[in-house]
Amino acid sequence: MACSFRGGVQLGGLLLSVLGWVFSCITTILPQWKTLNLDLNEMETWISGLWEACVSQEEAGTVCKAFESFLSLPQELQVARILMVASHGLGLLGLLLSGYGLECFQFHRSRGVFKTRLCLLGGALEASASATTLFPVSWVAYATFQDFWDDSVPDIVPRWEFGDALFLGWAAGLLLALGGLLLIISACLGNEEVASPWMAAATAPPVCVPGEEFDGSFHLTGRPMNQVI
Numbered sequence: 001m002a003c004s005f006r007g008g009v010q011l012g013g014l015l016l017s018v019l020g021w022v023f024s025c026i027t028t029i030l031p032q033w034k035t036l037n038l039d040l041n042e043m044e045t046w047i048s049g050l051w052e053a054c055v056s057q058e059e060a061g062t063v064c065k066a067f068e069s070f071l072s073l074p075q076e077l078q079v080a081r082i083l084m085v086a087s088h089g090l091g092l093l094g095l096l097l098s099g100y101g102l103e104c105f106q107f108h109r110s111r112g113v114f115k116t117r118l119c120l121l122g123g124a125l126e127a128s129a130s131a132t133t134l135f136p137v138s139w140v141a142y143a144t145f146q147d148f149w150d151d152s153v154p155d156i157v158p159r160w161e162f163g164d165a166l167f168l169g170w171a172a173g174l175l176l177a178l179g180g181l182l183l184i185i186s187a188c189l190g191n192e193e194v195a196s197p198w199m200a201a202a203t204a205p206p207v208c209v210p211g212e213e214f215d216g217s218f219h220l221t222g223r224p225m226n227q228v229i
Contacts, residue, residue: 006189007103010119013182014098017126020175021091023168024133028084031064032163034144047163050081076143080136091129091176098122098183116187123183126176134173141166 031049038044045056054064067073070081099105101118141162148159 004103006186009182009186009189010098010102011104013123013126013179013186014095014102015179016175016182017091017095017098017122017179020126020133020172020177020179021088021095021129023172023175024084024087024091024129027133027137027165027169027172028088030163030165030168032165033140034160035163036158036160038158048160049163049165050077050084074143076136076139080140083132083136087129087132087176090125090132094122094125094129094180096122097125119183120187123180123187126180126183128180130173130176130180133169133176137166137169137173 028050031052031054032047033050034048036046036048038046043058047054047056052064052066054062056062070078073081097118099122101115101122103112103115144160144162147153148161153159
């Protein structure tokens with residue numbers, strides 16, 4: 001079925017939301033939230049994420065160890081774990097609702113108003129997923145920035161820096177926000193659905209026209225005139 005302009009906006013919002021949701025899942029799994037390079041040993045690099053910390057050496061490769069206790073983590077990492085998992089749930093639910101509410105796809109002759117509400121709800125969920133992705137990523141970045149410029153720490157002590165996962169998380173949050181915004185905007189656009197010929201014939205009311213000589217009766221144009229008695 002051909003999509004109207006409104007359907008194209010919905011499809012674009014859904015694709016952006018899917019891409020942002022995938023990036024968000026990858027961000028949660030990656031351990032490169034923070035990186036630390038040792039000046040004394042440039043061949044060794046430390047990385048830390050939500051679930052594990054790893055040390056990478058050119059000769060020995062990469063060795064990772066999962067965090068043993070949730071309560072022993074810094075507060076920003078505890079909140080980041082919870083919000084990132086919540087973001088995945090909100091994003092997935094929003095994708096399912098938005099996909100069912102797309103104008104380009106028809107399921108059992110769903111009503112246009114119902115599908116519009118599904119797109120609106122799906123867009124709101126994607127916007128919520130964007131917020132629950134951007135907040136923990138930005139909080140971890142802020143905590144890392146504060147620790148890096150902490151004057152109470154001696155200069156000889158290595159400092160944690162931004163990892164690649166933070167930038168991927170920011171990209172995921174922006175994509176989710178754009179996708180949710182397009183889905184919400186599409187719900188505000190006019191309904192441009194074009195009914196199929198058999199649906200139009202089934203729903204169109206009969207048209208009445210007066211005869212050539214008015215005798216107080218009307219004839220239906222939906223069937224031949226010789227059958228109208």
